[in-house]
Amino acid sequence: MRGALRPVEQLQQIFGYRNAHIFPERVFMSGVFKLIGDDGRLNDEKMSERLRKQAEGFVDFVGNLKR
DSSP: OOSSHHHHHHHHHHHHHTTOOOOOOOOOOTTHHHHBOTTSSBOOHHHHHHHHHHHHHHHHHHHHHTO
């Protein structure tokens, strides 16, 4: 129902304990089966935009780690 909120939070704590670099932006997909159509495609434009922004931000995040 909450889009795996608790497992992600637990993993974030573990990674933080291990001094991992953690990308701070998270997107949770509550009711994922309602967001994905019968064709397997995401049918929610707002969620699609949020995921697109998260992916772009992650690329920048990783690029900054290389420096």
